[in-house]
Amino acid sequence: MLNKEIFKEITSIASESNASLIAVSKRKPVEDIAELIDLGHLDFGENYVQELVKKHKELPNTIRWHFIGHLQRNKVKEIISFVHMIHSVDSLRLLKEIDNRAAKEGRIVDVLLQVHVAQEESKFGFNPQDLLSLFENKSFEGFEFVRICGIMGMCTYTSDKQVLQGEFEQLKSVFNEVKNNPEYNNNAWKELSMGMSGDYSLALAHGSTMIRVGSLIFGARD
Numbered sequence: 001m002l003n004k005e006i007f008k009e010i011t012s013i014a015s016e017s018n019a020s021l022i023a024v025s026k027r028k029p030v031e032d033i034a035e036l037i038d039l040g041h042l043d044f045g046e047n048y049v050q051e052l053v054k055k056h057k058e059l060p061n062t063i064r065w066h067f068i069g070h071l072q073r074n075k076v077k078e079i080i081s082f083v084h085m086i087h088s089v090d091s092l093r094l095l096k097e098i099d100n101r102a103a104k105e106g107r108i109v110d111v112l113l114q115v116h117v118a119q120e121e122s123k124f125g126f127n128p129q130d131l132l133s134l135f136e137n138k139s140f141e142g143f144e145f146v147r148i149c150g151i152m153g154m155c156t157y158t159s160d161k162q163v164l165q166g167e168f169e170q171l172k173s174v175f176n177e178v179k180n181n182p183e184y185n186n187n188a189w190k191e192l193s194m195g196m197s198g199d200y201s202l203a204l205a206h207g208s209t210m211i212r213v214g215s216l217i218f219g220a221r222d
């Protein structure tokens, strides 16, 4: 069930850290989203293309939709005209497809590069070292219709604080390594998207600029 009190509390905790809150509404009804819009919230995260397209049609287009799930290249065209930010770019081929589709739309789309730090095999993303090599090789140059704004990461599914802290630190250091290198010179580079329901305050303490919180706000998903 939607919990507006917790929503307000997390909103103010995020803003104290100058971070933004992405309310992750996946598998939750448009009515719940509409209630948060009434409170003035605009940033929502979804991770299934079909569901996002449907909700986009049903809700006001003032919403800033953040795509946070694994994105298949053949699905890019379905969200490219309206998505606000894609957090989950995990390959150069996907980036290329987003760039091509954005060009056709005549818009520049904000994206984050997903970095893999979790112990689970199944989570998508670039390895930190591979990502830095790609920067070194200038592989991200020449994309004119995407703005690469930073990185997104997910931690291991654990309550072990040591593990989480280590992974947040890893994400932060990749983020800073790009930020502090004038050769990678990217003025848009400012977002470090990390932290979910179970670990958002720890993420903020480690420099997160965007927390993605779902179940704490909307209730557990089936």
Ligand SMILES: *Cc1c(COP(=O)(O)O)cnc(C)c1O
Residues within 6 Å of the ligand: 024, 026, 047, 068, 069, 154, 196, 197, 198, 212, 213, 214, 215, 216
């Ligand atoms: C579902 C999801 C979240 C939110 O998870 P909660 O634990 O419900 O807060 C955040 N990020 C991604 C990428 C997700 O898929």
